[in-house]
Every structure is written in C-alpha cells, then in structure tokens.
Amino acid sequence: MSDISYSDAARENEASFGDFFALLKPRVMSLVVFTAMVGLLAAPVAVNPFIGFCAILFIAVGGGASGALNMWWDSDIDRIMKRTKGRPIPSGKVDREDALAIGLALSGFAVVMLALATNILAGAWLAFTIFFYVVIYSMWLKRSTPQNIVIGGAAGAFPPVIGWVAATGSMAWEPWLMFALVFMWTPPHFWALALFMRSDYDDAGVPMLTVTHGRRATRRHILAYTALLAVLAIGAGFTSIGGPIYMAVAVVMNALFLLGAIRIARRDEDMAEADNFAVERRFFRLSLLYLFAHFGAILIEALLSRYGLGGWA
Amino acid sequence: MSLRVTHDLHDRRKGRNVGVALVLAGFIVIVFGLTVVKVTSGDFDAAIQSAQPGQQNGGDQ
Numbered sequence: 510m511s512d513i514s515y516s517d518a519a520r521e522n523e524a525s526f527g528d529f530f531a532l533l534k535p536r537v538m539s540l541v542v543f544t545a546m547v548g549l550l551a552a553p554v555a556v557n558p559f560i561g562f563c564a565i566l567f568i569a570v571g572g573g574a575s576g577a578l579n580m581w582w583d584s585d586i587d588r589i590m591k592r593t594k595g596r597p598i599p600s601g602k603v604d605r606e607d608a609l610a611i612g613l614a615l616s617g618f619a620v621v622m623l624a625l626a627t628n629i630l631a632g633a634w635l636a637f638t639i640f641f642y643v644v645i646y647s648m649w650l651k652r653s654t655p656q657n658i659v660i661g662g663a664a665g666a667f668p669p670v671i672g673w674v675a676a677t678g679s680m681a682w683e684p685w686l687m688f689a690l691v692f693m694w695t696p697p698h699f700w701a702l703a704l705f706m707r708s709d710y711d712d713a714g715v716p717m718l719t720v721t722h723g724r725r726a727t728r729r730h731i732l733a734y735t736a737l738l739a740v741l742a743i744g745a746g747f748t749s750i751g752g753p754i755y756m757a758v759a760v761v762m763n764a765l766f767l768l769g770a771i772r773i774a775r776r777d778e779d780m781a782e783a784d785n786f787a788v789e790r791r792f793f794r795l796s797l798l799y800l801f802a803h804f805g806a807i808l809i810e811a812l813l814s815r816y817g818l819g820g821w822a
Numbered sequence: 823m824s825l826r827v828t829h830d831l832h833d834r835r836k837g838r839n840v841g842v843a844l845v846l847a848g849f850i851v852i853v854f855g856l857t858v859v860k861v862t863s864g865d866f867d868a869a870i871q872s873a874q875p876g877q878q879n880g881g882d883q
Contacts, residue, residue: 525834526841559859563852626856 528602532580532611533573540800541572541668544691547804548672548684551750551811556676563626564675568668571619571635575642575664577612581605582647586713592706612643623675631675638667652714655721662695663688669804686745690803693738697731697770698796704728704773705786705793728774731792735770739763742803752813752820755806762799769795 545568549561556564580587580598584605587593597603616639624632646661654660666688673684703710703719704727710717718727742763746756769792776788813819860866 523831523834524838526838529838529841557859557863559855563856566852622852 522601524597524602528597529611531597532577532603532608533570533615534576534579535573537576537665538569538573540665542569543801544687544804545569545668545672547808547811548669548687549676550672551669551683551687551807552673552676554677560626561676564623564631564672567619567623567626568635568671568675570615571623571639572668574612574615574619575639577608577615578639578643579647581608581612582643583651584608586715589713590706590709592709623671627675628678630678630680631671634667634671634674638664638671641667652716655716655718657716658699658718659696662692662699665695666691683748683750686748686750687804687807689741690738690745691800693734693741694796694800696734697738697766698793698800700727700731700734701773701789701793701796704781704789724778728776732770732774735767739767747821749820750807750810752810754813754819755803755810758802758806762802765795766792766799 542565546565549556549564580596583593584596584598587596588599593599598605598608616636620632620636620639623635642661642664646657646664650657650661669687669691670680670684673687674680700718703717704724711720718730722730742759743756745751746759751759769788772788773792781789810819
C-alpha cells in the first residue's frame with residue numbers, strides 16, 4: 510500500500526514503537542522485574558550475573574506478553590473504562606490481531622529463552638503464569654466473579670517463584686512466602702483503586718466487589734485482607750527470608766497500611782466524595798510503596814547474608 | 823498540497839524500524855553472551871563427557 514492511499518485519520522493513528530511497547534504494560538512489568546529479581550537474588554545459589562540478567566529480562570518479556578494478550582481479550586471493556594481507554598487498542602493505534610500476534614510470539618519466545626538460559630522448570634512456571642493470567646484470570650474469572658482479583662492476584666505473585674526456580678532449578682518454601690505476600694497484597698490494592706475509579710467497573714460490567722457487594726462491603730474487605738496481610742508479612746520476618754531490617758520495615762509499613770485500611774473502613778461515601786477519595790488514593794499509593802519496601806528489605810537481608818550479616822543468625 | 827520530504831508518518835515508521843533493529847541487535851548480543859557464559863562456565867562439560875565414552879565404545883566395536 511502506498512502512502513497516498515492512507516487517509517489522514519489512518520496517518521494520525523499509525524502506531525509508533527512506543528505504542529507497541531505500551532501493549533506490554535510497562536508499569537506492571539516494573540513490579541514483575543523487581544519481585545522476580547528479589548526471588549532470584551534471595552535464592553541460596555549464586556547465579557552468573559549475565560544469566561541472572563537474562564532470566565529477569567525473559568520473565569519481564571513473558572509478563573509483558575501476558576499484558577498484550579490481556580489487552581487483546583479485554584479491548585471491548587478497555588474502550589469503556591476511563592482508566593484504560595487510552596491504551597493502544599481502544600485508542601486505535603494498534604489492531605487487536607496485532608496485539609494477539611505480539612502476545613503469542615513474545616510468550617513463546619520468553620518461555621523458550623528462559624528454559625534455555627536457566628532451566629526447564631523455570632520456563633514451565635513462566636508458561637503457567639502466562640496461562641493463569643490470560644486464561645484463568647482475564648478470560649474466565651474477571652468477568653464472572655467478584656473474587657476475580659483475589660484468585661487472579663496469583664498471576665502477579667508468581668514472578669518471585671520463577672526467579673527462585675531460575676536460580677536453583679528446584680522448589681522451596683521460601684519463594685512461596687514471597688508469593689503469599691503479593692497474593693494477599695493484591696486485593697486491598699485493587700479494591701482501593703475500584704473505590705476511587707468509581708463508575709469504571711460499573712460501566713464495563715466487570716463484577717468487582719464494589720459492583721456486586723457494594724462499596725461498604727468493599728471497605729470492610731479491604732480492612733480484613735489488610736489485617737491478614739499484616740499477620741503474614743510480620744510472620745515472614747521470623748523465617749529465613751526475614752531479619753532485623755525486614756522486621757523493622759514490616760512493622761512500620763504494616764502499621765501505616767493497617768491505619769489506612771481502618772480509615773477507609775470507617776468512612777462512608779459522603780465523606781469520601783467530600784475530599785475526592787483522598788484517603789483511598791493515599792492508601793493506593795502507599796500500597797505500591799508497601800510492596801517495594803517489603804521486597805527491598807528481603808533483598809537487603811539476602812545480600813547481607815552473603816557477607817555473614819543479615820537474617821537472625 | 824505541497825510536496826514534503828518527510829511527514830510525521832515517516833518519522834513514526836523510522837522510529838518503529840529503528841526500535842525493531844535495536845531489539846534484534848539486542849537479541850543477538852544476548853544469544854552470543856549466553857553462549858559464551860554457558861561454554862566458559864562448563865555447563866556443557868557433562869554432555870561432552872557422556873558423549874565421549876559412547877564414541878570410544880563405537881570405535882572398539
């Protein structure tokens with residue numbers, strides 16, 4: 510096709526490299542990269558730095574590929590929601606079929622390359638994670654149950670497990686503690702978002718807890734999950750992934766997080782609307798810091814232990 | 823319509839082409855680097871050792 514046959518609208522909407530990159534959900538990828546890196550470095554096996562770098566890269570590409578497949582599947586509801594209508598497919602920059610092709614190609618590439626660079630078990634876990642996020646969460650749970658975020662959160666929790674397996678070639682219970690941290694953190698994180706992105710999920714017909722059980726119940730759920738998360742996060746401090754630094758971080762962060770959840774639970778909609786959901790927005794921002802602080806502390810403990818420091822020993 | 827040498831469309835296409843070129847170049851570097859690391863760290867030693875006795879047996883027969 511020559512340039513002349515292009516209409517002005519087509520020219521305006523032709524995708525740049527950045528639009529294709531945006532299909533990979535770079536912000537979600539940053540979480541995947543960081544947690545996978547902590548899983549890999551916390552493992553009790555030294556990994557060649559170049560292989561470690563490649564492992565993290567392929568895990569990130571696999572995470573990005575599942576993001577592209579999610580955008581392909583959800584393009585109909587992404588068009589409706591304010592938060593997502595600027596994404597490459599609803600904005601007309603990238604075709605759905607292109608997103609599907611990129612997602613499938615990068616999934617296969619990431620799984621094969623991770624298996625070759627590290628071990629087959631790590632590649633298999635990455636394949637399962639992509640399957641879980643795309644098929645179990647996006648295609649099945651997201652539009653059928655208010656527990657979508659609770660169960661689907663497992664997909665985002667697998668990267669530290671994959672990082673650990675990439676380093677060791679075997680399974681242990683420590684990475685499952687990191688898995689549990691992300692798994693329990695995901696519901697309060699997304700429910701806070703659902704509270705202040707109010708009409709988005711209603712309009713799109715996604716059965717978020719706010720839609721099916723009401724906003725009051727969602728506030729109580731946030732508090733309950735935050736309390737369980739606090740027990741888990743502080744309990745993990747007494748295990749081999751913890752230590753004095755982790756414990757100090759966990760106590761401070763969980764106190765702040767719990768305080769935020771109590772504030773959310775005690776508010777009603779009138780109070781929230783009066784300050785434009787300031788408490789809910791603050792809780793959401795704190796949740797990002799919460800996860801990075803915990804995994805950062807686990808990383809510091811792991812690195813110190815290589816010099817005979819860190820941990821409780 | 824005046825004749826223009828470049829259009830925003832061309833810039834975007836060029837950006838896309840350069841992006842793909844850089845990704846492919848990066849892939850080459852990664853495969854090369856992985857090969858060097860795997861060979862020098864002895865990852866293939868076990869495979870070589872298990873292959874050698876078989877070759878010797880084949881020669882004896």
